[in-house]
Amino acid sequence: xxxxxxxxxxLGFVAAFYSVSSAMAASxxxxxxxxxxxxxxxxxxxxxxxxNSFIAWVGSELQSRYGITVRHVKLSDxxxxxxxxxxxxxxxxxxxxxVDLIWINGPNLLSxxxxxxxxxxxxxxxxxxxxxxxVNKPSNVVDFTLPVEGMAAPWRLAQIVFVYDSAxxxxxxxxxxxxxxxxxxxxxxxxxxxxxDFLGVTFLKQALYxxxxxxxxLQAPATDENFSEVTAPLWQWYDELKPLLWRGGRQFPQxxxxxxxxxxxxxxxxxxxFDPAEAASWVASDLAPDTIRTFTFDKGTIGNTSFVxxxxxxxxxxxxxxxxxxxxxxxTQARAQNITHLGSFTVxxxxxxxxxxxxxxDELPTSPALPTNEDLRLALPEPHASxxxxxxxxxxxxxxN
Amino acid sequence: xxxxxxxxxVNGIDGRGIARRRQAAIAIxxxxxxxxxxxxxxGLIGTIFVAFGYLPAVGGDRISLAPWRDLFAYPGIWSTLGxxxxxxxxxxxxxxxxxxxxCASGHGRxxxxxxxxxxxxxxxxxHAAMAIGLAFVVAPSGWIARLISPWLTGxxxxxxIAIVGxxxxxxxxxxxxxxxxxxxxxxxxxxxxxxxxxxxxKAARSLGYSPAMAWIKVVLPQIYPQIRLPIYAVLAFSxxxxxxxxxxxxxxxxxxxxxxxxxxxxxxIAFYLPAASAAVLQFLIVIGAIAVWRIAEIGIAWIGRRxxxxxxxxxxxxxxLTVPTVVVIGLFxxxxxxxxxxxxxxxxSIWRYPGALPEAWTLATWIRQLPALGWPAEATxxxxxFSTLAGIVLVVTWLECEDRAGIRLTRRALWLIxxxxxxxxxxxxFSIQVLLIRFGFDxxxxxxxxxxxxxxxxxxxxxxxxxxRALDPRYARSxxxxxxxxxxxxxxxxxxxxLRPILIACAIGFSVSVAQYLPTLFAGNGRIATLTTExxxxxxxxxxxxxxxxxxxxxxxxxxxxxxxLTIPVLIFARRRALLRPT
Numbered sequence: 001x002x003x004x005x006x007x008x009x010x011l012g013f014v015a016a017f018y019s020v021s022s023a024m025a026a027s028x029x030x031x032x033x034x035x036x037x038x039x040x041x042x043x044x045x046x047x048x049x050x051x052n053s054f055i056a057w058v059g060s061e062l063q064s065r066y067g068i069t070v071r072h073v074k075l076s077d078x079x080x081x082x083x084x085x086x087x088x089x090x091x092x093x094x095x096x097x098x099v100d101l102i103w104i105n106g107p108n109l110l111s112x113x114x115x116x117x118x119x120x121x122x123x124x125x126x127x128x129x130x131x132x133x134x135v136n137k138p139s140n141v142v143d144f145t146l147p148v149e150g151m152a153a154p155w156r157l158a159q160i161v162f163v164y165d166s167a168x169x170x171x172x173x174x175x176x177x178x179x180x181x182x183x184x185x186x187x188x189x190x191x192x193x194x195x196x197d198f199l200g201v202t203f204l205k206q207a208l209y210x211x212x213x214x215x216x217x218l219q220a221p222a223t224d225e226n227f228s229e230v231t232a233p234l235w236q237w238y239d240e241l242k243p244l245l246w247r248g249g250r251q252f253p254q255x256x257x258x259x260x261x262x263x264x265x266x267x268x269x270x271x272x273x274f275d276p277a278e279a280a281s282w283v284a285s286d287l288a289p290d291t292i293r294t295f296t297f298d299k300g301t302i303g304n305t306s307f308v309x310x311x312x313x314x315x316x317x318x319x320x321x322x323x324x325x326x327x328x329x330x331x332t333q334a335r336a337q338n339i340t341h342l343g344s345f346t347v348x349x350x351x352x353x354x355x356x357x358x359x360x361x362d363e364l365p366t367s368p369a370l371p372t373n374e375d376l377r378l379a380l381p382e383p384h385a386s387x388x389x390x391x392x393x394x395x396x397x398x399x400x401n
Numbered sequence: 402x403x404x405x406x407x408x409x410x411v412n413g414i415d416g417r418g419i420a421r422r423r424q425a426a427i428a429i430x431x432x433x434x435x436x437x438x439x440x441x442x443x444g445l446i447g448t449i450f451v452a453f454g455y456l457p458a459v460g461g462d463r464i465s466l467a468p469w470r471d472l473f474a475y476p477g478i479w480s481t482l483g484x485x486x487x488x489x490x491x492x493x494x495x496x497x498x499x500x501x502x503x504c505a506s507g508h509g510r511x512x513x514x515x516x517x518x519x520x521x522x523x524x525x526x527x528h529a530a531m532a533i534g535l536a537f538v539v540a541p542s543g544w545i546a547r548l549i550s551p552w553l554t555g556x557x558x559x560x561x562i563a564i565v566g567x568x569x570x571x572x573x574x575x576x577x578x579x580x581x582x583x584x585x586x587x588x589x590x591x592x593x594x595x596x597x598x599x600x601x602x603k604a605a606r607s608l609g610y611s612p613a614m615a616w617i618k619v620v621l622p623q624i625y626p627q628i629r630l631p632i633y634a635v636l637a638f639s640x641x642x643x644x645x646x647x648x649x650x651x652x653x654x655x656x657x658x659x660x661x662x663x664x665x666x667x668x669x670i671a672f673y674l675p676a677a678s679a680a681v682l683q684f685l686i687v688i689g690a691i692a693v694w695r696i697a698e699i700g701i702a703w704i705g706r707r708x709x710x711x712x713x714x715x716x717x718x719x720x721x722l723t724v725p726t727v728v729v730i731g732l733f734x735x736x737x738x739x740x741x742x743x744x745x746x747x748x749x750s751i752w753r754y755p756g757a758l759p760e761a762w763t764l765a766t767w768i769r770q771l772p773a774l775g776w777p778a779e780a781t782x783x784x785x786x787f788s789t790l791a792g793i794v795l796v797v798t799w800l801e802c803e804d805r806a807g808i809r810l811t812r813r814a815l816w817l818i819x820x821x822x823x824x825x826x827x828x829x830x831f832s833i834q835v836l837l838i839r840f841g842f843d844x845x846x847x848x849x850x851x852x853x854x855x856x857x858x859x860x861x862x863x864x865x866x867x868x869x870r871a872l873d874p875r876y877a878r879s880x881x882x883x884x885x886x887x888x889x890x891x892x893x894x895x896x897x898x899x900l901r902p903i904l905i906a907c908a909i910g911f912s913v914s915v916a917q918y919l920p921t922l923f924a925g926n927g928r929i930a931t932l933t934t935e936x937x938x939x940x941x942x943x944x945x946x947x948x949x950x951x952x953x954x955x956x957x958x959x960x961x962x963x964x965x966x967l968t969i970p971v972l973i974f975a976r977r978r979a980l981l982r983p984t
Contacts, residue, residue: 041928046938049947056773073927076938079666084926086673087831090457091838098844098926188561194652196663251566252652261945265542266754267559286751287944400477400654 031318036067038319043081044103046074054342068319078108085117085311097313101320104309107385119310121150128328133349139305145384152307153324156344159303163279164270167291174298176210183244189269191246195395199256203272208234218383222390264288277343280367294371300378334360426806430799447832451677468674477654485656488570489640492577500585502725505616521963523583527916530952532648534739535576540565542754544742550755573650579736581635588631592624595871614715634822637687641825680828747949766946781931785914788853792861792910800869821855830923844926852924857910868902904966912959
């Protein structure tokens with residue numbers, strides 16, 4: 001076991017991981033055998049019906065293939081699961097905790113990792129981890145500048161895109177400065193979610209990326225010394241934009257889905273999304289007019305990876321690992337990327353797949369609301385999580401009366 | 402035949418027997434109280450510790466004032482406090498005035514039972530469901546705007562005005578009124594059973610008082626003491642409501658309870674500390690507000706007595722009081738429209754602005770959601786059933802013990818049972834969760850039933866205690882004199898005579914259980930999902946079609962409970978109509 005762990009640590013960072021040692025294969029078989037009959041309580045944000053049905057499908061597959069029962073604990077905020085693990089640690093329950101797997105990234109992952117609330121490293125132990133793109137999709141191994149170090153397994157990609165209604169919008173901005181010009185021409189027709197929502201603060205981070213002199217500074221933690229200087233151009237830009245937002249920038253939708261509701265109610269014409277395929281799947285499920293389209297900025301947009309992590313006190317770690325591995329299977333990833341099911345881009349490197357498996361991805365249905373690969377060419381790395389927290393605080397300080 | 406004689410001997414002669422019996426009878430309510438107060442006190446104390454910086458799990462191991470400094474350094478904290486207090490008082494003052502005005506002018510126009518039946522749907526719909534429906538109805542792109550656009554308004558796109566989430570929280574206040582007025586009306590109706598209102602009104606009117614004036618001067622002073630605690634519960638609720646504020650209230654600045662809620666949910670664990678301070682402050686605000694209300698009561702009573710002594714009869718026209726009636730009916734219609742709107746959404750496939758109705762209809766949403774509804778619906782039902790059964794058994798036991806001991810807890814002691822309704826949930830639930838985990842009860846149905854019971858029992862007590870105590874004791878005495886044992890007096894006289902209020906108390910208890918969000922989440926460890934937890938989670942996903950299904954199913958269960966509570970006595974007492982209105 002110890003040996004496996006060490007191996008996993010060393011392998012977690014190795015980008016090209018083609019061969020699986022026989023020792024590992026044997027121990028993986030053992031893991032799968034031990035997991036049979038277990039129940040995994042997968043804590044995942046439950047606000048999106050498509051994700052919920054995808055998780056339900058994963059559950060039925062795991063039941064039939066591995067005899068593992070999956071229970072989706074639907075969270076309205078990922079922090080609920082973090083809080084639950086903390087409550088258990090407070091009460092001294094270090095074994096058989098109630099959370100087995102969490103859909104997580106960003107500040108939540110940082111918080112759990114720093115407080116030693118995670119089990120691992122384990123992702124290197126997963127047989128399908130060898131297909132993961134760790135070179136061209138760097139967010140699979142570094143989350144918000146935090147090296148993941150095998151403590152969480154990637155499962156879906158996210159990248160900022162903007163969604164607009166082509167029936168009403170003809171000219172689309174291609175950069176953050178151009179965005180301001182667009183807003184001047186179309187006052188009240190764009191809304192970003194509340195800055196307390198991750199998507200709302202991500203919009204500000206995206207703006208900062210283009211406005212800051214040297215984006216490299218964002219890869220280190222924000223300090224008291226550099227924060228106000230680095231963010232000065234952001235606030236200058238935002239001061240001009242804010243009155244041009246929906247409701248004059250005095251009100252904000254609570255979340256991404258709430259902004260989507262505004263778009264389909266014709267209250268706004270444009271919104272920000274963190275899921276490039278989301279717009280296409282909205283059209284597929286009648287949640288938005290079929291005239292919506294997607295675009296990104298010329299200099300690229302922020303991208304990140306969603307992970308699953310296992311709390312230190314989970315009582316079903318092996319079953320949770322089997323689930324994490326199943327999520328990385330090419331067949332699962334292809335289904336996840338299918339806009340009729342979930343529509344989230346794969347974390348795998350398609351070049352690592354054999355032809356049959358790659359074929360699964362070539363055959364996926366397409367939609368005019370999907371962005372092109374060209375659009376998504378430039379995925380910018382997430383700034384350090386401290387920028388996110390500080391920007392949200394500073395925004396609250398500046399714009400709360 | 403021996404039993405009654407034996408009974409009399411015991412009661413009449415053996416003094417020590419009576420004393421022992423009394424002690425037992427007093428002990429039971431104390432045990433029931435303990436069941437509630439101890440965990441809440443422990444929870445609250447735990448939160449106070451955290452509010453002063455003590456939370457070893459995240460490295461806080463010494464007492465400090467830092468969390469309080471963080472709280473008061475929060476941008477806009479004063480606006481937040483102002484808004485919290487404004488919303489709480491506006492909603493409570495208006496609901497009380499409107500409910501009283503409505504009763505004063507409407508008394509005798511609608512039968513009690515019909516009135517109760519009309520209140521049932523509004524009482525049954527969970528707060529979050531009502532808020533979601535109202536948000537759609539009143540928004541600038543909402544149903545009302547869609548019905549009159551663009552042909553009347555010229556709005557080809559919705560106007561950019563803030564109705565939902567307005568900075569003053571006025572929409573939130575309106576939504577609170579829609580939910581709180583029916584509750585106060587129900588409590589007034591329950592209280593009216595206890596006073597000979599009709600006789601007094603007749604007497605007052607024969608003295609020349611106008612009907613409304615007679616109600617306010619003669620009936621109101623008699624029933625107010627009975628609706629006082631429910632009003633405090635409304636005040637506490639309006640000051641600390643979270644789910645409705647998230648949906649309808651202003652977001653920046655928002656109310657204190659939402660600030661606390663956000664901090665408890667913040668990814669950075671360090672926010673637990675100021676979150677606990679905010680929760681404690683919330684508690685203090687509620688206590689302070691109730692104190693202010695009590696003082697205002699005394700002042701108004703003082704002035705009111707002089708006003709009543711003045712003897713003005715009031716004009717015979719009802720004009721002054723038609724305003725509250727119109728407003729109340731308007732609010733109820735609004736609530737009804739909200740409900741209908743969500744029902745339509747659940748069958749809509751596409752419904753865009755400015756269409757007055759969906760462009761296309763479908764059953765697909767129901768077909769897709771129904772399988773997923775099964776298990777939360779089942780959990781909701783059993784949780785509601787068990788917590789209501791436990792609640793009604795405990796309350797009846799309590800009241801029966803009072804009868805037998807011949808004592809009554811003083812009004813002050815009664816306060817204790819309302820503690821769960823007055824203490825903001827957020828201020829003690831986290832610590833209770835830790836307690837449950839420590840004893841290994843978390844995530845079990847038992848734990849969730851117990852957590853629900855904390856809120857179900859006070860409401861059952863609230864609605865049953867007055868009818869119970871108002872039951873003429875001579876019935877029980879006559880039965881005892883005829884040889885019935887105390888137990889058969891309970892079974893054959895009291896319970897049947899009180900069947901109606903008991904069933905209504907159960908229906909209220911059941912709907913309280915169905916609506917519980919935070920307690921289910923904390924005690925159930927997220928592993929026990931109910932219709933309410935699922936609906937609030939989905940509210941984040943904002944697919945109104947799915948929300949329509951959930952709000953409908955979520956309201957249906959308590960609604961059926963009310964229907965049963967109102968029809969069972971009618972069926973059973975078809976030949977004993979007087980029992981339908983005990984005096």
